[in-house]
Amino acid sequence: MSVRPTDILRMTASQAQVFRFGTWGSREARNSLLEDGALPQFATQPWVDNHYRWIVWKIACMIRSFPEFFSNWWCAIKVFDQLRYRSANSSPHALYEREINHAHRSAIKRIIEQDDTPSKHMVLCVSDIIDEDRKTGHTGKYTYEIVCVISVMNSNIDLSIFRGPGIFPATECDASSRTCPFLLELTDGWYRIYASIDTALQRAVSKEKIKIGSKLAICGAQVPMLR
DSSP, X not given: OXXXXXXXXXXXXXXXXXXXXXXXXXXXXXXXXXXXXXOTTTSOHHHHHHHHHHHHHHHHHHHHHOHHHHXXXXXXXXXXXXXXXXXXXSOTXXXXXXXXXXXXXXXXXXXXXXXXXXXXOEEEEEEEEEETTTTTTSOSEEEEEEEEEEEETTEEEEEEEEOOTTTSOOOEEEOTTOOOSXXXXXXXXXXXXXXXEOHHHHHHHHTTSSOTTOEEEEEEEEOGGGO
C-alpha cells in the first residue's frame, strides 16, 4: 500500500474509525482477532471500531511528532499489533485479553461501570472540539449523560459519558438548550466522553490554549449519580 502523507497529516479521531489501509479496515481487524481466538460476543464490531479509531489516530499523531522513529508504523500490521496489546512483541489479542479477560480497564470505563472513584487524578486528551454555533456534522443532539463537575486549571468542566453503540446503552440528550459554544470530546486512549466547559475554558479554547491534542490534568471529579 502506498503511503499518502496527507492521510497522516490530516488524520483526526473521527476520520480514523473509517480509515482503511488499502482494503484493510476495522471489519478486517475484527476478523483477524476472531481468527486469533477472540470470542465474538466480546470482540464485537463496535468494540473493535472503538479501539481501531484510537489506535489509528494515535499512530498518526506519533508519526507527525516523531517521523524519524515511527514513519514505518503506518500499516495494517502495526494497527493489529496495537489491537493485540499495543506492542509488536505481545501475545495474541492481548489488548482483548487485558480488557475482557483480565479486567484491565481504562479510567473512563472504570468510572462508567462504577468500579472506581472519579475523584482520582486523570489525564485526558482533547480528541475533538465541537463548535456548537456551527453544529457541523451533527443534528443538535448528542448521545450522552451528564455525570459530574470536575476541576481543571481552576475552572469547571461538566463531564458527559459518551456511550457508543454496542459498548454501553445509549441515551439521548437535547443539546439545543446549551449556551456554551464549544464542547470538548476527551479520551483516555480507550474510550471517550464529552465535556461541556465553563467560561474560562471557553476562552482558552477560543485562544487555542486548549486545542485538539492538548492533555488536561483532571482531579476531584464528582459523579452525582454515584453518591
